[in-house]
Amino acid sequence: MSKFKKKKSGDLPAISTASLPDIVFMLLFFFMVATVMRQNTLKIQNRLPFADQVEKLTKKNLVMYIYAGKPSSRYADQMGKTARIQLNDKFADIADVRPFILEERASKREEELDFLITALKVDKETNVGLITDIKEELRKENALKVNYISKQGSVMQNFQ
Amino acid sequence: MARRNAPEVNAGSMADIAFLLLIFFLVTTTIETDSGIMRMLPPLLENEQTPPIIKDKNIFVVIVNKNNDLLVEDERMDIKDLRLAASKFLDNGGGVGEDRCEYCKGEKDPESSDNPQKAVISLKSDRESSYEMYMAVQNELVAAYNELRDRESERIYNESYTDMVKDYDDPRSSRYKSEKLKEKIELIKELYPQKLSEAEAKKS
Numbered sequence: 001m002s003k004f005k006k007k008k009s010g011d012l013p014a015i016s017t018a019s020l021p022d023i024v025f026m027l028l029f030f031f032m033v034a035t036v037m038r039q040n041t042l043k044i045q046n047r048l049p050f051a052d053q054v055e056k057l058t059k060k061n062l063v064m065y066i067y068a069g070k071p072s073s074r075y076a077d078q079m080g081k082t083a084r085i086q087l088n089d090k091f092a093d094i095a096d097v098r099p100f101i102l103e104e105r106a107s108k109r110e111e112e113l114d115f116l117i118t119a120l121k122v123d124k125e126t127n128v129g130l131i132t133d134i135k136e137e138l139r140k141e142n143a144l145k146v147n148y149i150s151k152q153g154s155v156m157q158n159f160q
Numbered sequence: 161m162a163r164r165n166a167p168e169v170n171a172g173s174m175a176d177i178a179f180l181l182l183i184f185f186l187v188t189t190t191i192e193t194d195s196g197i198m199r200m201l202p203p204l205l206e207n208e209q210t211p212p213i214i215k216d217k218n219i220f221v222v223i224v225n226k227n228n229d230l231l232v233e234d235e236r237m238d239i240k241d242l243r244l245a246a247s248k249f250l251d252n253g254g255g256v257g258e259d260r261c262e263y264c265k266g267e268k269d270p271e272s273s274d275n276p277q278k279a280v281i282s283l284k285s286d287r288e289s290s291y292e293m294y295m296a297v298q299n300e301l302v303a304a305y306n307e308l309r310d311r312e313s314e315r316i317y318n319e320s321y322t323d324m325v326k327d328y329d330d331p332r333s334s335r336y337k338s339e340k341l342k343e344k345i346e347l348i349k350e351l352y353p354q355k356l357s358e359a360e361a362k363k364s
Binding site: 011012013016022025026029030049050051052053054055056057058060063117119120121122123124125126127128129131132135138139140142143144145146147148149150152155156158159 | 165166168169179181182193194195196197198199200201202203204224239240285286287288289290291292293294295296298299300302303306325329331
């Protein structure tokens, strides 16, 4: 009987690739969503200290970032080795902090202004003096909510 | 019977599956958020006000020098002992009469703070001390407050203060921004108000 005869192996149908674009798009979308766009390119070293009494910054659009630390090795020749402030993509002086805050405030909606938080991303080897100066400027602008960004971990990890 | 080729697999639903997966990932991935220690800066005083007089025993002085050494109440201390020392000070409740502290479980040492409302922690750091030391000290002091608040909150509401705050700020929680929860949090905050003053870093 020929009913159960196997067909020849020669004419296997080609595997359909019609769904390949879908898969690729899916991956694309996934990565588009999951990647965090670096808002600023860091020009300074930024190794954050450890702390465990942390609160999360949930509303990303209400955060102003101020970076500080030693210039990274690429910029060390021009900028020297003392810790500097970085605002947006540029090195800045302490005098630039207030204009920066005003600029950030201008870009937000009015009802959001009360909820603005200044996030300080400071390298752990920075001197406290610089932070004090920044805080003084923030106080002058009445930007009183401050978050010292840190990595989650025990305090003791700072001293290892 | 005629020989048949195997029919081609229908791939029409593949796109649907792909979208399903896509939506699944869209919903489940959370973008990593920054976290850190939240502090409020003191507002700038407009006119010279005379600072309130605080008794010496109600101030807990923490000094960090430029070599990152820690000096607490005129004694050298290791960072790992700071949390306990601070919570001991805050929880002392040595006051009598009007200043009595009903809920404090401290040693009631008359030489230490009267009650948590009066107790102030003063943090002075040298301009040249390192940021990591500064952060460690702040973290320990905030932790001391949080531990005491947790304890009181467990006693009154049977749940920890930190969990309540977490729920309050979590949009997924059923108690997100609930008024009732806010009241509870405020009450606990009043029991142990965070009076952490930072002196301007001094030049050396």
